[in-house]
Amino acid sequence: MASEPADVLIIGAGATGGVVARRLAEAGFRVVCLEQGDWHDKGEYRGAELDWELTMRKQWATSPNIRGLPEDYPIDESDAEVSPLMFPAVGGSMLIFAGAWPRMLPSDFRVRSLDGIADDWPLSYEELRPYYERTDREFGISGMGGDPAYPAGGEDPPLPPLPLGAGGLKVARAHTRLGWHWWPEPNSILSVPYDGRRPCVQRGTCQQGCAEGAKASTDLTHWPKAIDLGARLVTGARVRRIETNADGLATGAMWIDREGAEHFEPARVVVLAANAIGTARLLLLSSGPGHPDGLANSSGLVGRRLMMHPFANVGGLFDEDLESWQGQFGCSIESFEFYETDERRGFVRGAKWGLAPTFGPINAALPSRAGTQVWGPDHHLHVKAHLGRGANWGLFGEDLPDEANHVTLSKTLVDSSGIPAPEIHYKVSDNSRRLLDFHIEKASESLMEAGAYAVEVDRLMRYSGWHLLGTARMGDDPATSVLDRWNRTHDVPNLYVVDGSCFVTSAGVNPTSSIVALALRAADHMIETRFEQQVPA
């Protein structure tokens, strides 16, 4: 299609693709991006419509296997205890993510040193902090500075916090009585007008697209600016392999359009931003004579160490009407009270808690999280007890890396272009189960102290694989890592991976703020080293 190679070809127009494209375009790079999905107009989102709770279970489901859109690829998850979730679009999975925006904590970067397990990261919290602050400004983060769960200093979130809601206030008061940590959750959802976007209206439908444009996604926050600066974004472009030359350098990507025609996009540098399953899949699909086990895979770790954050939901039921179907979704408050390792608990590491709204009446009748279905005359009592009277703690447990948890290529399942689908193998570790059991008990205590008369628990939610991490980890040793500390593959000097694949350990927090901060750091490094960058002749 293009005869002149792009300076940088980005594969994937989601969170990190947008961040890298905008930064490189600002620095004068000629950027091309291939995205298998499309733009989505705010008018398509169903949050304000009567069919919201119907379409959220199919067309706007978070699992590609449930949605089955032509631009989705299927995933063989028959050997996985958690289903991976994602969305193919400009803006990527940010269209359907909750928007919770906590940072990793300092200890998360030193798990091996502190707890004797897993690995240390090749960088520290302090090294990443300036990038957190920059991406907070780019996306428009609402929150409140001074959280004692983090080191003091640095910039506060640029916008004031979103409301706690009646449920959040009850639980915050309970934590005050218990002497437990809580803090207003930082969210990538506007509390005031910002950068030409409107603030949140508390509709509570963030995970099916934000019709207000208040929730950040790169189709709103980054791509328009990148395109204004000259970046070229091609939608409906499904990449099937990255090509390399005899020197072992990436030369571009082969891709298939919606009509099935094949194209080659040449580039001097290739950046993968396709999430930890899509990126691993592409590297494995790009095997060749010099790299029969996949591109950039001399360590054998491409696709290995998949982490998805085992997730438990603890819901409290209250006598009074909290109008809990409203509010950011997103979280209202968070707690890091039990985040750090205490070996007396019988496990290492911990979990961040985030308090979320409940849904509408259909979810009260057919719960997608903790809860049961009740039929007959008592059905009405059940729905009335749940509708608007709940508060949900979501518990993200740190998922330790395990090479047995991995992405490979299916031998039987293909996408709509005939490309082998990813097949994932994922088991929840004993440490994670003990961790979740402990945190479920403590979260239940929190809600009972807040006044809940009953607590309902989903001990391991299957459709909770929002956080896809670790399948091309970074590190200083090429024998034990895929990427260097700047997100460049050890094996291919002009190939970068900037999505959550790079994670060394998962931490126990929602990862998007860390993923985009790392991507911005990688983009800055590309700019700083542009004149030393090895490129194909």
Next chain:
Amino acid sequence: MTALDAAALATLAAVAGRLIPEAHGMPSAGDIVGESRVHFVLGARPDLAEPLARALRPELGDDPAARLATLERDEPEHHAALVQAIVFGYYTDKGVRERLGYPGQVAKELYSWKVPPFIEEGLTDQVLARGPIWRDPATGRRATG
């Protein structure tokens, strides 16, 4: 979208009334989930049309309880479609939502310039008074500043 014939609609009403009967001031789903609600549900969720039609086929008999039991045991996808169609139809009915006091997911203006109640109550002050809780990677212990 597959339209349901009169017999299928009657079967649907019977099953709906069994699952969600009139009680506690709420109407029976058998009186609510008629042709209009089915049309709405299948318009929004056309994927349910075929399994719903299968769940309502006459061969499964006249007894709603027996139909539900058979479907749940032998045809879980058809059972799920039937239950969803009933619940979706019932809770998107205007009168049902009014009786529940549920207005839908409405837009509310934020007043971010107001001091929030948690600040007025001093709740975050008490969190701050307990000091930092992050673990210092240099020492492995809780930070002191």
